[in-house]
Amino acid sequence: MSYTSNSIVATGKRRLLMLVLVGIVALIILFLISLAFGPVSMSLGVIWQSIVNIVSTGPTSGNERIIFNLRLPRVLGAFTVGIGLSVAGVVFQAIIRNPLVDPYMTGVSSGSGFGASMGMIMAVGALSTYSLFIVPVGAFIGGLLAFSLTFIVAKGAGGRAIHFVLAGVITGMAFGSITTMIMMVDDEKTHSILSFLFGSFTSVGWNNLWLMVVPVTALTILIFFKAREFNVILLGEEQAKQLGLDVTNFNLSMLVVASLLTAVCVAFVGIIAFIGLVVPHLARMIVGGDHRLLLPASVMIGALTMAAADLVAKLAFAPVELPVGAIMTLIGVPFFAYLLLKRGKE
Amino acid sequence: MVCSDDVNLWYENYHALHDITFSIQKGEFVGLIGPNGCGKSTMLRAINGLLKIKEGCVKVDGKNIHELSLPEIAKICSNVPTEFPPDFNLNVIGVVMMGRYPHRKGLWWEDEEDEQIAREALRKFEIDHLDTRNINQLSSGERQRTLIAKAYVQQPKLMLVDEPTSHLDLRYKLEVMEYLRDLIAKEPDMSIMIASHDINLMAKYCDRLILVKKGKIVDFGTPQQVITEKNIAEVYGVKAKVTLSEDGIVNTVPQYSLRLRD
Numbered sequence: 001m002s003y004t005s006n007s008i009v010a011t012g013k014r015r016l017l018m019l020v021l022v023g024i025v026a027l028i029i030l031f032l033i034s035l036a037f038g039p040v041s042m043s044l045g046v047i048w049q050s051i052v053n054i055v056s057t058g059p060t061s062g063n064e065r066i067i068f069n070l071r072l073p074r075v076l077g078a079f080t081v082g083i084g085l086s087v088a089g090v091v092f093q094a095i096i097r098n099p100l101v102d103p104y105m106t107g108v109s110s111g112s113g114f115g116a117s118m119g120m121i122m123a124v125g126a127l128s129t130y131s132l133f134i135v136p137v138g139a140f141i142g143g144l145l146a147f148s149l150t151f152i153v154a155k156g157a158g159g160r161a162i163h164f165v166l167a168g169v170i171t172g173m174a175f176g177s178i179t180t181m182i183m184m185v186d187d188e189k190t191h192s193i194l195s196f197l198f199g200s201f202t203s204v205g206w207n208n209l210w211l212m213v214v215p216v217t218a219l220t221i222l223i224f225f226k227a228r229e230f231n232v233i234l235l236g237e238e239q240a241k242q243l244g245l246d247v248t249n250f251n252l253s254m255l256v257v258a259s260l261l262t263a264v265c266v267a268f269v270g271i272i273a274f275i276g277l278v279v280p281h282l283a284r285m286i287v288g289g290d291h292r293l294l295l296p297a298s299v300m301i302g303a304l305t306m307a308a309a310d311l312v313a314k315l316a317f318a319p320v321e322l323p324v325g326a327i328m329t330l331i332g333v334p335f336f337a338y339l340l341l342k343r344g345k346e
Numbered sequence: 347m348v349c350s351d352d353v354n355l356w357y358e359n360y361h362a363l364h365d366i367t368f369s370i371q372k373g374e375f376v377g378l379i380g381p382n383g384c385g386k387s388t389m390l391r392a393i394n395g396l397l398k399i400k401e402g403c404v405k406v407d408g409k410n411i412h413e414l415s416l417p418e419i420a421k422i423c424s425n426v427p428t429e430f431p432p433d434f435n436l437n438v439i440g441v442v443m444m445g446r447y448p449h450r451k452g453l454w455w456e457d458e459e460d461e462q463i464a465r466e467a468l469r470k471f472e473i474d475h476l477d478t479r480n481i482n483q484l485s486s487g488e489r490q491r492t493l494i495a496k497a498y499v500q501q502p503k504l505m506l507v508d509e510p511t512s513h514l515d516l517r518y519k520l521e522v523m524e525y526l527r528d529l530i531a532k533e534p535d536m537s538i539m540i541a542s543h544d545i546n547l548m549a550k551y552c553d554r555l556i557l558v559k560k561g562k563i564v565d566f567g568t569p570q571q572v573i574t575e576k577n578i579a580e581v582y583g584v585k586a587k588v589t590l591s592e593d594g595i596v597n598t599v600p601q602y603s604l605r606l607r608d
Contacts, residue, residue, distance in 0.1 A: 008439050008464075008477070009455050097432055227454065232447050234434050235496075239427040241396060243500070244420030244448045289434035292454055343433070 016293055023300030027079070030307050034075035035067050037311060039319050042067075069205070075307055077204035077212060077268070078324075082275060082306025084216040084265040086283075086298040087223055089276030091258035094230045094291070095251050096161045099284070100339065103262040103276035106164060106255065107146035107171035112266040114175040115142015116196045117182045120189045136208065136267040139196070143263030146171050151255070159248065160237075164255065199270035199325030201310050212268055219261040223295065226254065230291040272306075272325040274332025279305055281339065347372045347537050348393070348504050353402035355392050355561075362388050364562045366402070370554075373534045375527065377552035378541040379572075381582055385561040386541035390506045393539070394423045407503040420448035424500035426493050426507040431481070438484070438492050439477040442467055445499035460499075467495040471525055487518030491525065498529065507540040511547065519544070523551040549573050549596040557581055569596045579604060 036047050042063060050064045059068035088103035096105070104110075119138025123130065153167035179197075183190045204212075229250055232240045237247045262276075282305075283297035306324075309331065313324040349369035355362050362385055370376050378386045391397040393404050395411045404411045407422050424445070431441070445467075446460040456464075468474040471491040476484065481492060490510055497505050507526065511519040530538055542548055548555055549569040557565040557572050559581045565572045573596045578586040585601040 007458075007461055008443070009457070009461050012455060094434075099432065099434060225453070228447060228450065231440070232444055234431045234436065235441070235444060236427060236429050236431065238396065239425070239429075241416060242394060242420060242423075242425045242427075243444065244415075244417035246416055284435045288440070289436040290440050 012290070012293065015287065016296060019287065019293065019297055019300065023296075023304075026304055027300070030304055030311075031075055031079075034078070034307055034311055035071050038066070038071060038314055040066060073205050073209045074201050074310070077201050077209055078307040078310045079303040080209075080212045080216050081201075081265045081269050081272065082279070082302040082304070083220060083299050084212075084261050084302075085272065085276040085306075086279035086302025087220050087295065088258040088261045088265075090280045090283075090291070090295060090298050091223055091230070091254055091261075092276075093280055094233055095254055095258075096165060097234060097236070098161075098165075099281065100277070100336075101165070102274070103258065104172070104271070104273070106150045106168040106259050106262075107175065108143040108259055108262045109266060109271045109273075110172040110175035110179070111146020111149075112139035112143035112263060113179045113193075113197050113271060114182075115139045115145070116267075116270070117179050117189065117193045118142065120192050120196075121182065121186060132203070132208070135196070136211075139270075140263050140267040142175070143266055144259070146175050147256075147259040147263070149174075159252070161251070195323060196270040197325075198323035199272035199328075200313070200321070200323050201269055202321065204268060208268055212264060215264045216261065219257055219264075220299070222257060223254070223261075226250075227291040227295055230295075231289075234289065270323075270325060272328050274328045274336070275302065275306060275309075278328075278332050278335050281335070347374070347407065348539070349405045350393065351403050351405075353392055353399050353404060355388065355397060355399045362561050363392060363399070364560075366392070366561075366563060368556060368563060368566050370537050370539070372537060373530060375530045375538045375551065375553045376540070377548035377555045378539060378558060379543065379545055379548050379555055380558035380564075382543060384558045384581075386543075386558055387508055388561070389558065390425075390508055390539065390541055393504070394425060394506055395419045417448055420500065422503045424497040424502035424505050426490075426497045426505070426510055428508050428510075428512075430489055430493070433480075433482045436481050437478045438473055438481055439464060439468065441481055441492055442495045442499055445496040448500060463499050463501070464495075467499045470498070470529070471495045485518075486514050487521055490514065490518065490522050494522070494525065494529075503536060505536060505538045507538060509542055510540065511542060511544060519547060523547060527551050545573060545578075545598050546596075549598070570594075573598055 032044060032047055036042050036044060046063065050067050054064055054068050059065045085103055092101050092103055092105055093099050116135050116139040119135040123134040150164060150167045150171045154163040157163040183193050229245055232243050232245050240247045279302045280298050283294050283301050287293040287297045309327045310324050313322045313327050316322055347370055350366050353363055353366040366389060378389060380386055392399050399412060411419060442464045443456055443460065446456055451457060468477055471494060473488055473491050473495065476488060481489065484492065510522050514522065526538055530536065552569065554567060555569055555572040556563055557577060564581055565577055573588055575586055575588050578584055578598060583604050585604055587599045587601055589597050591597060
């Protein structure tokens with residue numbers, strides 16, 4: 001390493017600036033590509049002209065409507081969910097002090113799978129016109145319900161990190177089996193439930209995008225304010241206490257914040273696995289373990305990875321669209337295996 | 347400097363510390379010895395306020411520890427942890443800088459002063475060349491020095507060290523003790539309390555020793571006063587030969603377990 005003689009804080013600041021600049025450029029490029037490609041592909045020149053037209057007069061032509069009504073909210077949704085799940089992953093990994101933990105560890109994903117299934121069953125007859133909202137609301141409530149159960153069991157067991165992992169596993173199993181029963185009993189809903197369980201951005205539009213963007217942004221900012229605390233917590237609960245951090249309250253409040261963040265993401269797009277595990281890892285490989293760099297890096301890489309995976313989902317077997325959750329899992333599994341093998345060798 | 351007065355502590359019904367009373371001067375290097383489970387770590391945790399005591403009081407630098415908040419304690423009392431963080435790609439200077447957390451001023455970055463203090467600590471413990479190295483790539487001795495440097499930049503009045511040498515090779519054991527000895531010589535305002543079950547190592551380096559058995563202080567004094575064949579027999583249940591070398595260092599050679607020879 002060459003900056004031994006340099007100030008470490010100055011280096012940190014410089015790296016953060018670089019990270020933000022490179023990240024923004026990459027995001028803009030991926031943003032334009034996401035607008036350009038789909039069942040109908042357009043050149044970047046057309047995209048640019050359309051954006052200018054949309055900004056000045058609103059969407060008028062067919063292409064402009066596709067860009068404005070379908071692709072724009074979709075790519076913004078992918079960015080948002082990528083950020084939310086990645087930041088939640090960073091939080092869970094730090095608090096559990098295990099870099100192999102993911103945001104679904106407190107049972108949020110299985111809970112929201114169950115909630116979404118219940119929503120689909122209820123959204124019939126007169127209620128069917130509200131199905132667009134009943135399912136996400138059901139998923140959100142289900143996610144929080146699962147988290148609350150995990151929380152109560154883990155708290156009762158002693159409230160240490162490992163108790164949350166174990167309680168999360170059993171809660172997840174319980175909700176998973178109920179969801180399976182619902183699928184078996186109600187054949188017609190099997191397809192919709194399955195597509196929720198594998199996640200997709202097809203249902204993201206202007207009517208629900210803000211419901212994701214506002215809470216994800218707010219919760220992410222809240223987590224950013226605690227970057228130094230997340231560093232200290234890596235030294236262990238007792239050591240963090242001896243550095244003056246009220247560990248018990250910090251851990252509990254951050255578990256709640258990160259679970260809320262996860263539930264918001266899952267509610268609208270379904271369960272997308274591995275992003276919250278893979279992205280913090282990639283970020284840690286690039287910028288190291290300091291959360292003041294790791295959190296911004298995870299935001300950038302999370303948004304990029306999610307949008308890229310969604311592009312693959314849209315294009316790989318066009319016009320058939322694949323579930324983005326399955327794509328992420330296909331990327332995530334070998335990555336996870338690689339990490340396990342690497343750790344085994346050390 | 348540090349004084350403990352009639353401290354009693356219970357774990358539910360178990361009376362873990364009995365009437366712990368002692369006082370330590372500025373610049374003193376005090377060892378806490380006794381068999382496993384005798385209450386060494388409990389004592390350290392009672393001193394830095396991690397465990398709530400039921401009776402008595404602990405004062406560090408004139409302040410009653412058990413009336414202070416966690417951040418206030420962190421400014422006068424630091425601790426060298428026994429556990430090491432898992433692989434999170436942390437580097438040496440990053441870990442050392444965490445010791446500046448109780449003194450933080452800004453929201454995000456440390457300032458110039460923090461950095462100077464951390465740099466000085468890296469030089470003091472001779473890990474400056476490893477500053478950006480991943481902590482998981484360090485030798486056990488280098489890790490231990492990193493953790494001591496972290497405790498040092500907290501600028502405490504009292505540094506607590508719990509079993510620093512248990513998993514170290516012989517050379518690193520001696521080096522860690524040398525570094526601590528050197529530290530206390532240069533920081534006359536600070537005291538160090540160190541818990542270990544290595545009697546000879548403690549006898550060689552500490553100014554005074556506290557001998558603990560079942561949560562009670564059996565003896566407190568210089569190594570020569572505390573390490574006697576009678577005390578070793580009483581506390582450890584071991585027949586030992588205690589000798590004094592020419593340069594005044596006490597050496598204990600265990601002979602046999604008294605229980606098995608009865």
